[in-house]
Amino acid sequence: MQRAPKRVALFVTCLVDQFFPLVGEGVVKVLRHLGLEVDFPPAQTCCGQPAFNSGYRWEATVAARRFLEVFKDAPAIVAPSGSCVSMVRVFYPTLFHNDPQRLALARQIASRTYEFTQFLVRVLGVSDIGARYADGLVVTYHDSCHSLRELGIQEEPRALLRAVQGVRFVEFAHHEVCCGFGGTFSVKYAPISTAILQDKLENIADSGAQVLVATDSSCLMHIEGAMRRRRMAVRPVHIAQFLAEGLP
Amino acid sequence: MVEVLTHQFQKSAQKALRDAFVQNSLRRLSHFHEARAQALAEIGLERWEALRERARQIKAHTIQHLDHYLAMLAEQVEKWGGKVCWARTAQEANEYVLQVARRHGVRLIIKSKSMVSEEMGLTHVLEEAGVEAVETDLGEYIIQLARERPFHIIAPAIHKSKEQVADLFAQRLGAEPVTDIPALAGIARRALREKFVQADMGITGVNFAVAETGTIAIVTNEGNGRMCTSMPRVHIAIMGMEKVIPRWEDLAVFLALLTRAATGQRISSYVTFVTGPRRSDEEDGPEEFHLVILDNGRRRLLEDPELQEALYCIRCGACLNACPVYGKVGGHAYGWVYPGPIGSIVTPMLVGLPKAKDLPYASSLCGACREVCPLRINIPHMLLALRQRLAEGAPQERKGSLLEKALMRGWLFLVEHPWAFGLAGRVASLLQRPLMRNGRIPWLPPPFNGWTRSRDFPPVASRPFRARWKTLTRGGTHD
Numbered sequence: 199m200q201r202a203p204k205r206v207a208l209f210v211t212c213l214v215d216q217f218f219p220l221v222g223e224g225v226v227k228v229l230r231h232l233g234l235e236v237d238f239p240p241a242q243t244c245c246g247q248p249a250f251n252s253g254y255r256w257e258a259t260v261a262a263r264r265f266l267e268v269f270k271d272a273p274a275i276v277a278p279s280g281s282c283v284s285m286v287r288v289f290y291p292t293l294f295h296n297d298p299q300r301l302a303l304a305r306q307i308a309s310r311t312y313e314f315t316q317f318l319v320r321v322l323g324v325s326d327i328g329a330r331y332a333d334g335l336v337v338t339y340h341d342s343c344h345s346l347r348e349l350g351i352q353e354e355p356r357a358l359l360r361a362v363q364g365v366r367f368v369e370f371a372h373h374e375v376c377c378g379f380g381g382t383f384s385v386k387y388a389p390i391s392t393a394i395l396q397d398k399l400e401n402i403a404d405s406g407a408q409v410l411v412a413t414d415s416s417c418l419m420h421i422e423g424a425m426r427r428r429r430m431a432v433r434p435v436h437i438a439q440f441l442a443e444g445l446p
Numbered sequence: 447m448v449e450v451l452t453h454q455f456q457k458s459a460q461k462a463l464r465d466a467f468v469q470n471s472l473r474r475l476s477h478f479h480e481a482r483a484q485a486l487a488e489i490g491l492e493r494w495e496a497l498r499e500r501a502r503q504i505k506a507h508t509i510q511h512l513d514h515y516l517a518m519l520a521e522q523v524e525k526w527g528g529k530v531c532w533a534r535t536a537q538e539a540n541e542y543v544l545q546v547a548r549r550h551g552v553r554l555i556i557k558s559k560s561m562v563s564e565e566m567g568l569t570h571v572l573e574e575a576g577v578e579a580v581e582t583d584l585g586e587y588i589i590q591l592a593r594e595r596p597f598h599i600i601a602p603a604i605h606k607s608k609e610q611v612a613d614l615f616a617q618r619l620g621a622e623p624v625t626d627i628p629a630l631a632g633i634a635r636r637a638l639r640e641k642f643v644q645a646d647m648g649i650t651g652v653n654f655a656v657a658e659t660g661t662i663a664i665v666t667n668e669g670n671g672r673m674c675t676s677m678p679r680v681h682i683a684i685m686g687m688e689k690v691i692p693r694w695e696d697l698a699v700f701l702a703l704l705t706r707a708a709t710g711q712r713i714s715s716y717v718t719f720v721t722g723p724r725r726s727d728e729e730d731g732p733e734e735f736h737l738v739i740l741d742n743g744r745r746r747l748l749e750d751p752e753l754q755e756a757l758y759c760i761r762c763g764a765c766l767n768a769c770p771v772y773g774k775v776g777g778h779a780y781g782w783v784y785p786g787p788i789g790s791i792v793t794p795m796l797v798g799l800p801k802a803k804d805l806p807y808a809s810s811l812c813g814a815c816r817e818v819c820p821l822r823i824n825i826p827h828m829l830l831a832l833r834q835r836l837a838e839g840a841p842q843e844r845k846g847s848l849l850e851k852a853l854m855r856g857w858l859f860l861v862e863h864p865w866a867f868g869l870a871g872r873v874a875s876l877l878q879r880p881l882m883r884n885g886r887i888p889w890l891p892p893p894f895n896g897w898t899r900s901r902d903f904p905p906v907a908s909r910p911f912r913a914r915w916k917t918l919t920r921g922g923t924h925d
Contacts, residue, residue, distance in 0.1 A: 215911040216871045217904050222911035226918055238915045243861045251811065251830065253837030253846070254854045261861045292827075347813035376770045380810025387456075387808055388896030389463050393774040394810070395900075423901030426886055 202322050205235040207272035209265075209311070211282045211415070212244040214436075218415045224442035225278050225314055228327060231445055232318070241268045247285040250293070251381045259293050266290075266303050274321070275311040278438045280345025280413045283313040288348050313345060314438050315413055319354040329444030330363035337365045337440075338407035340398070340421070341374045342414040355413055355437050362444055370405035372397070379420040395424050402432055410434045447536040447742070448567035448595075450797045452781035455804035459775040468776050471597075471605045478601075478767040481710025482818065489706065500699050501821055505758040508692055512748060515657040515690045516739060522660025526722025528735040536566040539740050543568065543649070543682055546736060547577050550680055552646040556638075558664065558671040559583035560651025561761055562686050562740055564596060564783045565796070568649070579649070580641045582670035584634055591618045597777035599763040599784065600708050605776060638670070648674030648732065652685035653760070654700055655737070657692050662737065664718040665704060667711075672718045681732040683720065687744050688757040700760060703820040707762040743796035752831040756791045758821040765815035765825065771808060780805065787815035787825045794832060803845040806832035849893065868913070874906040 206229060210222040229236050246261030265286065269275050277283050290304040318324050337359055345351040360367050378384065378394030385391075398421060402410055410432050412418050422434040451458070462468045486494050508515055520530040533539035547555065555572060557563065557579055569590065572579040581590040585603040589596055591614050596602030603611070608625050615621040621633045650671055654663040662683050664671045675681050691700060705711040724731030747756050766772045766786035777785035781802070782793045790809060794802040806829045815825045836845040846854075860867045881887045886902040889895070897903055 210911045212867075216874075216906055219907045219909065219911035219914050223914060223918065238912075240912060240915070241864050243864055243867045244857075246861070248857065249854055251833070252850070252854070253830070253833030253835070254851075255834050255838060257854050257858045260858055264861065289830075343810070343812035343814075347817060374814075376810050376812035376814065378770060378810060380812070383807065383810045384901075385894055385896040387459070387771075388899055389460055390771055390774050390808070391810070392900040393463055394770045419904055420901065423897070423903060426902045427888070427900065 203234075203273040205237065206274045206276045206317070207237045207239055207269055209242055209245070209269065209275050209277040209282065210238065211277055211279045213415050213419070214278055217419065218436065218439075221278050221415055221436040221439045224436065224438035224440075225276065227442040227445060228314075228318070228438060229276065232322060232324060232327060237272070239268045239272070245282045245285040246293075247282060247289075248381060250285065250289060255293060262290050262293050262304070263300065266300065266307055269307055269311075270303060273310065274317070275307070276314055276317045277311065278314045278413070278436060279415065280313045280342050280349050280351055281416055283311055283316075284344040284348035286311045313349060313351060313413060315354040315358055316349065316351055319357055325357040326361035327358065327441055327445070329361075329441050331365055331444050333364045335365050335409060336368055336405075336407045337362075337409045337411055338368050338370045338402065338405050339373060340370075340377065340402075340410060340412040340417060342412055342417045343376050345413045346374060351413065355411065358437065358441060359411060362441070368405050368407055370407060371401045373401075377417045377421055379417050381416075384420060391420075392424070395420065399424055399428065399430065403430065407432060409440065411437050411440050413437055447797075448564060448570070448783060450782055450801055452793060452797060452802035452805060454781055455779055455808060458779040458781065459808070462776045462779055463774060467607065468605050469774075471607070472773055472776055474604060475598075475767045475773060478709060478763070482707060482764060482767070483710075485706040485710040485712065488712075489702075494706075497699055497703055498820055498822055501703055502758065504691060504696050504699065505821060508690060509688070509748065509754060509757050512687065512690070515692055516687060518657040518692075519655050519660060519690050520737075520739070522657065523722065523735075523737050524660075526660050526735075527725070528660065528722045528737055531736060531738045533738055533740045533742070536740070536742050539684065539738050539742070540566050540568060540571045542736075542738060543684075544571065544575055544577075546680060546682060546734075547572070547575075547647060550646060550734075552577060552680070554641060554645045555579040555647045555649055556582050556641050556645040556670075556674050556678065557586075557648070558650045558666060558674045559586050559602070560649070560684055561596075561599060561783060562651055562684050562742075563649065565686075565742060566684070566740070568684075580638070580645075582638050582641070582674060583666070583668060584631065584670075587634055587638065588614065591615070595778060595783070597785075598766055599761050599786075601763070605778075642673045642677055645674075645678045647680040647682065648676075648678040649682050649684065650674050652683050652689050652737075653704065654697060655685055655690045656694050656697065657690050659694050659721060661694070661719050661721040663697060663701070664720070665701070665714045665716075666718070667709075667715045669716050672716055675718055675720050675732070676730045679732055680734045680736070681720070681723070682736040682738060684738040684740060687739050687741055688747075688759070704760050704762050707760075707764040707818070707820040747792070747795050750795070753791060753795060753828050755821075755823050756788065756795070756828065758823050759788050759792070760821065761788075762820060764818040764820065765823075768814040768818040770810065770812060770814065775808075787829075788819075788823065791825060791828050791832070799832065799835060799839075799843050803836055806836060807845070864912075868910065871906055871910050875908050878905050 246258035250258035723735040790805040
């Protein structure tokens with residue numbers, strides 16, 4: 199990892215931009231609280247993952263080229279999504295394997311693109327950001343697949359959550375198992391996706407947690423959609439929003 | 447070759463999801479998963495990772511020089527008096543087995559478990575030719591009596607309850623209806639004992655074939671495999687061409703990985719090594735030994751840099767046990783011989799991608815398979831490569847509907863034009879109003895209704911982040 203930068207560019211991700219803007223605000227609030235300057239390049243849109251995961255690599259490459267163009271001068275790029283960061287860090291080099299010039303740029307940019315908790319804990323070296331909640335709030339964490347298995351993010355969000363005053367952190371059973379989202383999988387193979395999700399909901403409920411935290415709004419959107427339908431009392435929330443709401 | 451039913455994936459998957467008994471059986475997979483975790487804890491992560499790394503190196507080297515090692519294997523087998531058949535297709539392999547059976551006037555064959563023979567549809571072919579072939583692995587025996595296909599690579603009958611097995615034994619063997627497991631095993635043992643004694647020929651699979659010695663290794667837990675290699679006059683071993691490993695000492699690496707990944711055992715109850723037929727100074731073993739080396743489409747994998755790693759697979763089944771999708775739909779939904787994550791790579795390549803279009807998409811790409819794979823086969827990334835072929839490949843391989851293509855193009859326009867991206871959000875936030883109930887969207891029109899059947903959809907924000915950014919001044923309030 200490089201020396202901690204003073205200035206970061208926020209890649210808010212299309213999902214957060216259009217559906218969960220409070221998550222984006224949370225990222226900004228936490229980063230500013232830690233003394234960083236935050237830029238938001240307005241020309242940003244989507245990393246290209248929806249097309250890539252469906253097999254449409256030509257379309258994904260167009261999106262990726264745009265991302266590189268928009269963020270090429272950013273000293274560090276932070277995004278509230280392990281999935282979108284995986285796209286940049288892991289899959290952009292695959293997309294540009296036939297384009298040596300862009301491949302080099304993609305690799306450079308990939309090396310300074312971070313998932314939010316990864317950036318806080320690994321780059322800034324911070325786990326206690328000074329957030330606090332009323333004593334005894336029971337919080338649990340769902341490992342999003344791309345965060346965990348493409349980026350190896352496991353300890354970072356847990357360290358951040360454990361450091362929040364008032365929070366009692368608990369693990370729920372099979373927290374590392376997929377929630378069944380999988381992008382278009384959740385629509386194309388809805389009955390399978392739903393059956394996988396059902397197990398996840400039961401495990402979360404059994405943990406007694408009041409709050410379910412994750413690094414990805416996509417998984418949370420999926421889990422929340424079923425929780426609302428079943429009127430579960432657990433609150434699903436993105437870690438950036440959760441930390442920001444605990445700040446003074 | 448066994449009939450390909452991969453095109454029925456959606457239908458078979460839904461059937462499995464509705465079958466309470468199958469769902470219950472699938473929960474038992476967690477035993478394998480836990481046993482594996484325990485075995486890893488015992489051996490220690492560092493040693494485990496070292497073994498995985500070594501195995502990958504050996505496989506990478508072997509697959510790069512596959513023809514060399516296969517030739518060495520064949521030469522050694524022949525040197526020790528065995529015969530080698532190079533079969534390009536399942537049909538060629540079946541014909542060879544039939545030919546040998548006919549030459550020896552074989553009436554009864556005992557078989558130990560072999561996925562590659564499932565691929566060939568061998569027992570069916572033999573039956574049609576009037577040769578009785580009996581599966582002797584208990585699970586496979588149950589499956590054969592039920593006229594079904596294996597549900598799992600290493601636990602073919604895991605979807606059956608002891609009550610179902612009791613019914614099956616009563617019906618097919620005229621056995622007493624008992625439901626305790628030792629009694630059921632006893633019924634099978636007595637029925638099979640007869641077959642072991644009478645059989646003229648034994649057919650086995652091959653877990654590993656050692657090129658330098660011409661030895662095949664068979665890993666079993668019931669002892670049936672060794673009966674098949676030692677009792678009948680003729681032994682035919684059948685292997686997919688990727689099963690070769692260069693050296694005897696490589697077995698130490700692969701045996702240590704295979705049983706731990708598969709069942710959590712340090713070693714299986716039986717590991718049988720066979721090098722050619724019985725020699726003049728030996729008392730046991732067959733008079734003739736044949737090794738069938740089957741391609742059946744594997745060369746397509748070999749010549750495919752993106753998918754070649756699928757040939758590293760040692761068929762331990764760990765990816766099935768870890769896969770959330772397999773854990774819900776089970777093995778039959780995958781429609782051919784190899785189910786689960788590795789099946790979703792191997793099957794399309796062996797039966798043809800146009801016939802197996804669902805398999806690469808029937809995954810959430812969670813990567814649990816790669817995490818548990820003893821060879822660290824990068825299954826999710828290979829699924830993505832197959833998806834590319836389905837979306838952008840030759841017309842007969844394409845799966846994507848015109849609607850999907852149109853949606854992708856529409857999406858791309860938004861991606862390329864931030865103003866349109868913002869505008870689309872605003873339009874959507876107006877359009878969604880009639881669909882909103884208590885701040886959520888409980889129903890969406892096709893093709894998105896799959897989501898809303900079981901989940902609410904969140905509304906598009908009335909003010910997207912990009913609009914809020916302008917007011918997010920330093921130190922501003924967080925609303």
